[in-house]
Amino acid sequence: MPGKKRQRTEDTPVLYEKRVTRSQLEGERKAKKAKEEEDAVKERQRLWEERQAEIRGRHPDPVGDCGDGNLYVAFVEVGQGDFAVMSTPGGKVIVFDGGSLSTDDEDAGGKMNPESKTAFTKRLHSVLTDEKFLGNRNVIDILILTHPDSDHYNKLAAVLGDRYTIDKCYHSGNFDKYSVAKTSAFLDPITRIVQKVVKSHDPIEKKAAGEVTLQGRPVQAKDEENTVDRLDDEGGILILDEGKSCQISIIAAGITYEYKNDGSNDTNRGSIVTLVEANGAKVLMMGDATKNTEQFLLNTAAKRLTKLNLVQAAHHGSVLTSSSQEFVDLVDPAEAVASAGRKIPKHRHPSDDVIKRYVERLETSERPEISSHTTYVWPGLGEGKPYSYKSTQNVFSTGSRGTFIRKFGAST
Template sequence: MDGGEKKHRFAKWAILALAVADLFVWLALAESGRQNFTEVRFFDVGQGDAAFVQTARGTQIIIDGGPGNSVLEKLGRPMPFYDRQIDWMILSHPDGDHLSGLLAVLENYRVDNIVWSGIGKDSAECRQWETMIAEEGARIFEVSARDKFTLDGGAVVVEILSPETESAGAKEGSNNLSVVARIIHKNRAFLFTGDIDAKKEELIFRANPDLRADVLKIAHHGSKYSANEEFTAGSAVAAAVVSCGKNNRYGHPHPETLDLLEKYDIKTLRTDEDGNIVFRTDGERIFLRTEK
């Protein structure tokens, strides 16, 4: 990357300042140095989900891999070419638009820790997933609500909010058995929801009445069955991200979901329109930029 490009890219950084309650303003901001930030990146992988988190100490987490293998090219941006290792991999659920890219990542990177529900699906890809993770040599965590991981000596926490433990016996993975995870750096939190529906969001909200997040990945690509009002208002204090493909055949995101976000004045970003969506937080301020 030459200096000119770097300058141009960083000029696009903006700050999400949480002025009062749910209000925020956008201000241009110069690059503020990387080392104290957790970076959360939603990749534009078409119709699907893929996100990448790098903590201040360099711990890397990939959450879903999108369809196909475009995630490999996307990873080239935050990761230098010589870095062939990823610390944590989280699979929300074994549908192809979340899983396929992770198979490509497993083929191309060494992964140290793998987190999923343990609830598979009768598909060739899911069988491949189960074989590959068994052979990866990673620590495998089959998680459910109330599990928690601390990273960077406790500076970053990953809380699992769903599925419930009693789902463990389920034979077939489904949208509503998605792993829901909140990643917290000091006072800021990012919520990853897989493809759960509004009813499940309501249950999670009831079980966690103090649930709060600053950035919410809208569940199920903004489908009309997702985005419970209380859950959304409480967990998208600064911004919401819709991960979906351009002109996708499902009509995602649904107008009702977008109306709800507008009603609460929630800054909404879409991978189909904005490209890759990148947040950085020092645990207080949140910076945002998008890249095509």
């Protein structure tokens, strides 16, 4: 009869489908993605361990000077490029970049003869395998790729060959952009953890500090049990923690916001900037950071950047893009070094203005003088030939001085 409800019995079929909500679908999608990422991490770990075992079978690990309680830093002479190696008081080895576009050994056509090319690779490898650094050990603890300009990474495959594995790699920009000489494809299977770093301004909200992420995930504050890959006390990303003897933090990476017109691009101003604090000393690694990067540091890290022991002059000592007077005055270093050639006309680094700016800063701070030495510099306005500049301050370029090595002991 109309209006009479039908009574349901146990045999009456239920004629409806279970509805899946949008939030449930999103939850399933996230769970699936998390599982895929977890499986990928486990597979990378497995392959890395297999490679380590295979390499150690060919090259046993002896004990060297690395880890003797000192911090060692080497800026290797590579011409127009960057390659720096560091070992911590506790024995960890960090490599910063590893590339070159041209050297002072090239002929007028921009080519090196086979003997010079072999000698160049051997020079880089000899520093890496020095007992102060890796010796005959086969694991690089940290590789920092400051940014994807080829003069900062294109020699890594040739120098590392098939002998090494890498525990962690931190990079700015997308990893596949490190493609010259197939570098990213070379590094990917020999590296346990690869993480893109962003420590930057938020151009939309215009805050002093914006995104702070590792591989797209927000970086959490450190706690008593977890300190590495966490925020340090000043808001940097702590990537190595040896307690009071050594701490290393990334304090800028992925900067895109333009505070000023410095003629730079996102790649250079996005360079990773790393602060190393060990045995009471402070060392600042700048990559190709620009005046925009420097302004971010002035805004966010000024208190921790005063009275540096050693600073790498940003962007090979370019005055057009980097080393503003305000930044040089802030860091007020005891020593400064530019990774640059001696008389390479294509790039015109280092600028005389930058070298003189650091020399004058050291003189103003009454830093101890050293014996007179020569640095080949270029006029900063894009005209003129290189000339020899003499000073009695600890300001150098690798092209003029050669590979530059410093030791910071417990009494520094």
